[in-house]
Amino acid sequence: xxxxxxxxxxxPQTRQTPAFSKVFAMHxxxxxxxxxxxxxxxxxxxxxxxxxxxxxxxxxxxxIDLRDHYGITQCVIEPDAAAFPACDKVRSEWVITLTGKVxxxxxxxxxxDLPTGxxxxxxxxxxxxxxxxxxxxxxxxDLDYPEETRLKYRFLDLRRERLHRNIVxxxxxxxxxxxxxxxxxxxxYQTPILTASSPEGAxxxxxxxxxxxxxxxxxxxxxxxxxxxxxxxxxxxxFQIAPCFRDEDGRADRSPGEFYQLDMEMSFVTQQxxxxxxxxxxxxxFEEFAEGRKVYQEVPHITYEDAALLYGTDKPDLRxxxxxxxxxxxxxxxxxxxxxxxxxxxxxxxxxxxASQPRSFFDKLNDWARSEGAAGxxxxxxxxxxxxxxxxxxxxxxxxxxxxxALVAQAxxxxxxxxxxxxxxxxxxxxxxxxxxxxxIGTELKLIEENVFKFCWIVDMPMYEWxxxxxxxxxxxxxxxxxxxxxxxxxxxxxxxSLNQDDREKILGIKVFQYDIVCNGYExxxxxxxxxxxxxxxxxxxxxxxxxxxxxxxxxxxxxAFRHGAPPHGGCAVGLERVVMxxxxxxxxxxxxxxxxxxxxxxxxxxxxxxVLPKQLRELHIRVVQPEKG
RNA sequence: GGGGGCGUAGCUCAGUUGGUUAGAGUGUCGGCCUGUCACGCCGAAGGUCGCGGGUUCGAGCCCCGUCGCUCCCGCCA
Numbered sequence: 215x216x217x218x219x220x221x222x223x224x225x226p227q228t229r230q231t232p233a234f235s236k237v238f239a240m241h242x243x244x245x246x247x248x249x250x251x252x253x254x255x256x257x258x259x260x261x262x263x264x265x266x267x268x269x270x271x272x273x274x275x276x277x278i279d280l281r282d283h284y285g286i287t288q289c290v291i292e293p294d295a296a297a298f299p300a301c302d303k304v305r306s307e308w309v310i311t312l313t314g315k316v317x318x319x320x321x322x323x324x325x326x327d328l329p330t331g332x333x334x335x336x337x338x339x340x341x342x343x344x345x346x347x348x349x350x351x352x353x354x355x356d357l358d359y360p361e362e363t364r365l366k367y368r369f370l371d372l373r374r375e376r377l378h379r380n381i382v383x384x385x386x387x388x389x390x391x392x393x394x395x396x397x398x399x400x401x402x403y404q405t406p407i408l409t410a411s412s413p414e415g416a417x418x419x420x421x422x423x424x425x426x427x428x429x430x431x432x433x434x435x436x437x438x439x440x441x442x443x444x445x446x447x448x449x450x451x452x453f454q455i456a457p458c459f460r461d462e463d464g465r466a467d468r469s470p471g472e473f474y475q476l477d478m479e480m481s482f483v484t485q486q487x488x489x490x491x492x493x494x495x496x497x498x499x500f501e502e503f504a505e506g507r508k509v510y511q512e513v514p515h516i517t518y519e520d521a522a523l524l525y526g527t528d529k530p531d532l533r534x535x536x537x538x539x540x541x542x543x544x545x546x547x548x549x550x551x552x553x554x555x556x557x558x559x560x561x562x563x564x565x566x567x568x569a570s571q572p573r574s575f576f577d578k579l580n581d582w583a584r585s586e587g588a589a590g591x592x593x594x595x596x597x598x599x600x601x602x603x604x605x606x607x608x609x610x611x612x613x614x615x616x617x618x619x620a621l622v623a624q625a626x627x628x629x630x631x632x633x634x635x636x637x638x639x640x641x642x643x644x645x646x647x648x649x650x651x652x653x654x655i656g657t658e659l660k661l662i663e664e665n666v667f668k669f670c671w672i673v674d675m676p677m678y679e680w681x682x683x684x685x686x687x688x689x690x691x692x693x694x695x696x697x698x699x700x701x702x703x704x705x706x707x708x709x710x711x712s713l714n715q716d717d718r719e720k721i722l723g724i725k726v727f728q729y730d731i732v733c734n735g736y737e738x739x740x741x742x743x744x745x746x747x748x749x750x751x752x753x754x755x756x757x758x759x760x761x762x763x764x765x766x767x768x769x770x771x772x773x774x775a776f777r778h779g780a781p782p783h784g785g786c787a788v789g790l791e792r793v794v795m796x797x798x799x800x801x802x803x804x805x806x807x808x809x810x811x812x813x814x815x816x817x818x819x820x821x822x823x824x825x826v827l828p829k830q831l832r833e834l835h836i837r838v839v840q841p842e843k844g
Numbered sequence: 845g846g847g848g849g850c851g852u853a854g855c856u857c858a859g860u861u862g863g864u865u866a867g868a869g870u871g872u873c874g875g876c877c878u879g880u881c882a883c884g885c886c887g888a889a890g891g892u893c894g895c896g897g898g899u900u901c902g903a904g905c906c907c908c909g910u911c912g913c914u915c916c917c918g919c920c921a
Contacts, residue, residue, distance in 0.1 A: 272884085273877040288881065306871085323879055331881085348854050348872055355870090355882075357856060362913055415921040435921085462920045585848090587917090689921050758921095813914070 243311055249285020251330050255316040262287060262335065263311040263343065265373065266304050268354050276301050278337070280312060283378075287330045289314065291337040300340045307353055307370075309344040312337050361804075365818040368809055380806045383503065384794045388455055390502055391476050391788075394495040400453040400478060405440035407433060407457070413760075413768050414693050417461035419471070427835035433459035436787060438694065439772050441479040442744055445783040446775040453478040455790065464813040466802045467736060467792060471815050473803075479785030485727050485743050488784050489671065496731065496739065496788060500667050503797045508666040513731070517674045522642070526561070526649020531735030532668040534656035538563050538648045541635070544613075544621045552612035554589070559641040561648035562625040565655045568632035569595040569606075575658070576607070579634065582654060588647045591634050596622065598629035609635070653735070667733055667796065674698065675728040678721055678758065687721060689758050695726035695742035696784075697754070705753055721757055727784070733796060741786020748773045 243263040251260065264282035278289045278301060289312050291301045304310055314337045325331030351363050351370045364371045371377055392402070411418045411432035418432040434440075436458045444452045456477040464470035480491060493513060500509045514532075521528050524537045541562040545555040568575065576593050583591035594613075595606040604610075605618050613621065627633050634655065636648035656662050677697055679690040697704055704724075708717055727743035745751050751773065755765040766773060794806040804810040811817050831838065 268881080270880050270883055271877085272880065275878040275880080277880055277883085279881070286881095290879080292878070320879075323881090325881055328881080350854060352855065352871070357870090359855070360851090360913070363855080412921085416919075438921090460920065463918085465920085466915070468920070692921055694921090814912095 240313070247284035248280050248282040248287045249329060251287055251316055251333050251335070253318060253332050256318045256333060258316050259314065259338075260316055260335065261311060261313045262289070264309070265353070266306050266308045266310060268306065269304060271302070278304065278310075278312070280310070280335075281373075285329055287333075287335060288325070288328070289335040289337050295337065297337055297340045300342070301337060304340070304342065305346065307346040307349060307373075308342060309346075311341040311343060312339070314338040361812065362818065365804075365810070365812055368819045372808065377805065380794070380798045380800065381808050383798055384790075384806055387499060387503060387794050387797060388790070390499050391495065391790075391793075392455070394498055395453045395476070395478065398451070398491055398495065400451040400480075401449070402454055403444060403449065403452050404454065405434070405437040405444075405456065409434050409440075412439075413764075414689060415460075419459045419461050422834040422836055424833050424835075435460050436475060437477055438692075439769070441477060441785060442694065442746075442772060442783065443775055445479055445481045446778070446780045448781075450481045451478075452480070452785075456787075461815075464811070464815070467795065469791065469803050469807060470811055470813060474790040476788040476790055477785070478787070479783060481781040481783045483743070483782065483784050485673075485729065485784065488741060488743070488786060489729075492739065492741075492786055492788070493731075496793075497669070499793065500733075500797065504667065506665070510666060510668045513669045513671055515671045515673050518672055518676060518725075519674070521672050522645050523561075526636075526645045526647070526652055527735075528672055528730070529732045529735055529737045530649075530670065530672075531653065531656075531662070531732075532670055533663040533666060533734055534652060535661055535663075536564055536566070536652045536656050538645075538652055539625055541621055541624055544617055544624065545637075547614075547617050547620075549614035550612055550617045552609055555592075555635070555637045558637045558639050559644040560635055560637040561644050562621070563634040563636065563648050563651050563655060564625050564627045565593075565632040565634060565659060566627075566661065567630055568655070568659060569597060569630050571632070576632075579651065579654065579658075583636075583647060583651065586647060586650060588636065588638070588643075591636065591647075591651060593632055593634045594621075595632045596627055596629050603629050607632075669731055669733045669738075672730040672732055673728075674725040675730075676722065677724040677726045677754070680718075680722060686759050687718070687757060691726070691728055691740075692742050693754060693758070694744050694751070695728040696745040697750070698725040698727060701747070701750060704750060707753070707757060729786070731788075736792050736796065737789065738792050738796075739786050739788045741784065743782070743784035746776050746780040746782065748776045751776070 240261050243261070245261045246255070248262055248264045262280055262282075264280040264287075267279040267281035267286055269279075270277040274293050276291050276298070278291075280287050280289055291298055295301075312335060314335045316333050317336055319325075319332060319334055349370065351359055351367045353370055353373045356374070356376060359371075372381065395402070408421060408431040411420065411430060412435065415435050418435065421431040421433065423429040423431060434456075437454060437456050441452055441454075454477045456475050457472060458475055459472050462468070462470060478492065480488065483491075497509060497511065497513070516524070516530070518528060521530055523540060524530070526538055538561050540559070542558070542560045544550065545552060545560045546557070565571075579593075580591045583589075592609045593607055594610045596603050597606055598604075603618070603622050605613060610618070621633070622628070625633050634651055636644050636651055638644035638647065675695075676690045677695065678687045680686075681688040707721055729741055730737050731739040745754065751769070752762050752765050756762065791803045791806055795801070795803055798806055800806055809817065809819060811822075816822065
């Protein structure tokens with residue numbers, strides 16, 4: 215009996231006619247999903263549709279594991295059944311519809327790993343919906359496959375359990391975030407995708423205008439200006455799951471081209487109000503999907519400056535217990551004869567319990583530091599000698615007993631520990647290498663706390679930073695943030711060619727009400743209380759080397775809005791893929807993105823980017839100039 | 845733009861000092877098998893060793909170039 219095909223031809227009305235048998239009244243494709251059948255269904259005739267996950271041929275007996283979005287059901291057929299020859303032909307990943315009776319399995323044949331494992335279907339008929347050739351990427355099993363293959367056959371990769379699970383998790387997380395935002399009184403609004411190019415920040419994706427030759431739209435790097443305009447427009451508490459576009463190269467935790475943010479903004483708020491609004495949303499979401507992993511509820515506030523010193527980075531991983539300290543003063547002492555560190559910033563990275571590590575441990579770290587461009591990574595091993603702590607290792611002999619005692623006290627180390635040193639004439643270099651070493655040492659010594667999420671706020675970001683290449687002042691982070699500075703004094707700052715060292719230090723020292731949330735070393739969120747005073751904003755850009763005309767031309771819309779009644783406002787944006795990545799336990803953002811591009815910004819499935827027809831270019835007044843090949 | 849790693853069967857990989865006909869697992873195809881769930885057993889087919897050039901009597905292996913992927917640096921207000 216092959217009635218599956220017959221079922222296809224029945225109109226819904228016919229199928230409901232009582233005169234038809236129960237079998238003919240069945241849905242054309244399925245009465246249940248592949249994850250649904252249990253003991254209670256035993257005796258029922260059911261219809262399932264899905265992909266052949268695996269077929270096991272015992273000659274006289276064929277097992278077909280049928281898989282759909284919901285699960286896997288084992289189906290079995292014996293040789294005397296009419297559908298046997300057809301079942302014998304099916305292969306992995308064919309799409310089939312099976313009809314048959316649900317039976318209970320023998321006690322020995324129960325599969326405890328399968329929710330449907332107490333029952334199976336005795337196949338009575340089969341309808342082949344779609345065949346598949348030998349697979350370029352097996353769906354069954356959990357082997358790793360090359361990225362190129364996975365991206366080209368993304369539709370197959372997405373059928374695999376891990377990726378399928380991650381994408382569903384992503385959807386659930388978005389739903390959770392949305393509900394939590396609504397619960398906090400936020401409202402979701404959309405902002406344009408085709409907008410204007412903005413001079414600051416990353417490279418824009420440009421969209422040529424057909425009607426205005428030589429003019430371009432840009433895809434938004436973030437809805438930054440729009441959300442501020444929404445506040446000026448009198449809507450309070452905006453949020454959006456917003457697509458953002460930046461023409462930048464990829465990283466493991468950063469998609470090239472496009473990504474999503476949970477973007478939010480609120481009016482009449484201080485920095486603390488923003489924290490109070492978003493922190494429970496984020497932590498609540500982590501708690502909801504933690505699956506037994508611990509979510510630390512205390513979220514310390516760490517200043518940007520402290521983070522640079524203690525962790526050597528603005529995104530510290532607090533699961534690592536090591537903290538860095540500055541020991542420049544110890545090596546500057548007259549009773550310390552180590553010339554290589556004199557006059558430099560020296561940061562100490564304690565390595566708890568590492569004194570007994572073999573020589574190779576220290577050599578390996580030193581080699582690694584050199585590969586990072588450091589001069590090396592000096593170290594001292596600390597041992598106990600009759601109750602007194604003494605130093606061992608190449609550098610130790612240059613330190614007097616008193617200097618050693620000072621070092622031990624400052625770094626908070628004890629006998630049995632080692633301490634590494636990162637030294638550089640440039641403080642930020644010394645700090646950065648120390649930060650990398652901290653991570654490396656923590657990992658090598660297995661000090662990183664596992665199965666936990668540890669958050670911190672990074673606050674008081676610097677408004678500006680020194681651009682060494684162009685010898686000028688640049689915006690450090692976001693140009694729209696509110697300076698933590700007396701307004702009158704700010705308006706009197708000078709940043710022209712007469713800029714002297716004092717003025718420069720003063721300007722580079724300005725902090726803003728800008729903040730990040732970092733979790734396990736990943737930047738999860740970034741935001742600020744905004745600057746809404748047009749004159750202060752013009753001045754802020756002036757200090758970064760942009761004249762009033764430039765700022766008016768590029769941000770005229772927003773400046774104008776600020777001249778017509780702008781409420782105090784602030785907000786932030788959460789990196790959605792990073793949240794999903796951490797909760798899914800993945801280390802690559804492609805594992806939580808349905809159709810990602812490769813690191814070079816190509817979509818290997820859809821073949822983007824692609825050349826277009828000459829006609830299309832003509833309409834857009836565009837001529838392609840190929841780069842010269844060297 | 846720069847650096848590291850990788851590129852061998854449909855897929856995952858091995859391949860010694862440069863030396864016979866380039867192997868394994870898996871998948872595919874054929875045969876056997878009535879309780880498997882990574883089923884098992886027997887057999888077969890399947891290769892431009894990324895591509896191009898060079899050294900050599902002889903290159904998957906050495907050299908030069910090139911392409912692709914990946915990780916990192918730059919970049920990411």
